[in-house]
Amino acid sequence: xxxxxxxxxxxxxxxxxxxxxxxxxxxxxxxxxxxxxxxxxxxxxxxxxxxxxxxxxxxxxxxxxxxxxxxxxxxxxxxxxxxxxxxxxxxxxxxxxxxxxxxxxxxxxxxx
Amino acid sequence: xxxxxxxxxxxxxxxxxxxxxxxxxxxxxxxxxxxxxxxxxxxxxxxxxxxxxxxxxxxxxxxxxxxxxxxxxxxxxxxxxxxxxxxxxxxxxxxxxxxxxxxxxxxxxx
Numbered sequence: 358x359x360x361x362x363x364x365x366x367x368x369x370x371x372x373x374x375x376x377x378x379x380x381x382x383x384x385x386x387x388x389x390x391x392x393x394x395x396x397x398x399x400x401x402x403x404x405x406x407x408x409x410x411x412x413x414x415x416x417x418x419x420x421x422x423x424x425x426x427x428x429x430x431x432x433x434x435x436x437x438x439x440x441x442x443x444x445x446x447x448x449x450x451x452x453x454x455x456x457x458x459x460x461x462x463x464x465x466x467x468x469x
Numbered sequence: 470x471x472x473x474x475x476x477x478x479x480x481x482x483x484x485x486x487x488x489x490x491x492x493x494x495x496x497x498x499x500x501x502x503x504x505x506x507x508x509x510x511x512x513x514x515x516x517x518x519x520x521x522x523x524x525x526x527x528x529x530x531x532x533x534x535x536x537x538x539x540x541x542x543x544x545x546x547x548x549x550x551x552x553x554x555x556x557x558x559x560x561x562x563x564x565x566x567x568x569x570x571x572x573x574x575x576x577x578x579x
Contacts, residue, residue, distance in 0.1 A: 399570065456559070457502075458517070459514060463511045464510075
């Protein structure tokens with residue numbers, strides 16, 4: 358199994374600013390996944406973060422808007438840049454260990 | 470058509486009732502996951518299935534690989550079971566991303 362500590366749990370931010378979300382895993386994992394969940398919708402994958410290489414972004418998501426760092430095998434950050442109200446969502450990090458999927462507690466972001 | 474479909478989208482039950490949530494998928498999978506999301510947003514993994522049936526407390530999950538269908542059952546439901554239940558599938562390629570269903574909002578009234 359894996360335990361993921363994600364922070365902040367929630368934040369209210371002004372439009373035009375940036376927020377960095379952190380995830381710390383209690384074991385070493387090759388890939389970490391970052392998801393967005395817009396209100397009333399299911400999870401959408403933003404990008405896959407690999408240690409030692411650039412993140413792989415899904416269609417519709419770009420590095421300038423969602424830069425990701427992966428400095429080691431237990432930690433990753435996702436930054437939501439130049440925020441607008443449309444970025445108001447829950448953001449989650451996830452890892453897969455032993456075939457199981459494990460998630461952080463989520464960051465509920467509101468942009469005003 | 471979504472690759473993973475859940476039904477119902479919303480479910481309201483009285484405390485003590487037996488609850489079933491269904492998940493159908495149209496792609497090849499290596500495993501199917503049932504997840505629980507509480508209002509705060511955090512997600513907890515309930516089950517990972519590749520065949521048969523698993524039980525944990527009042528929760529039971531089954532999967533039929535031939536029919537590409539899974540069910541999550543809750544026996545003796547309780548208000549604390551109120552949450553969104555999400556079905557997700559892992560593709561055959563290891564390390565690849567999950568594909569999620571839309572989720573089922575369950576409300577259990579006392």
